[in-house]
Amino acid sequence: MQESRLRWYGHIRRRPPDYDSNLALHLSLPSHRSRGRPKTRWKDVVLNDMSEC
Template sequence: MARWLACRGGHLGKFGCTCASLHSKLGIADISSVLRSRRLRWYGHVERAIGSINSITKLQLPGNRGRGRPKKSWSECVKKDIKECGLTNVDPLDGAAWRRCVKTGRLLPTPVSGNPAAV
């Protein structure tokens, strides 16, 4: 939508608008951060699942893999996202805490308005 607004009539460069500036003005989140939060949210669901769903994620397939660099797996992406967001100390089995941390994207609570020295 932001690109459509910026490129109406093909005048993106003419007015000096960029997609990043439109995203900030419209309050639209970056697609990579949205994907990261959705992936972490789904990871919490999978970790809390009971039975075969959770055991399938730890399954090792027999046989040799093909030549070349291996494709990045979903679990590798999730591990990278957890590290980037600083969620290493949060247990995904605690659903409320996990959701709260994934929503904010960080482990620390949001700062309280007012005098920081009084806290």
């Protein structure tokens, strides 16, 4: 699973910066923070996978 996530991340990063998939990767939505532990984002999981390699 880790390998497929990193492969997909590389595929998205190689696309031009104006593609929707690349824009969504860096999108930050303003919203209120709910109580408890923050939700795990896909970007955080990929960064964790890269640090383990």
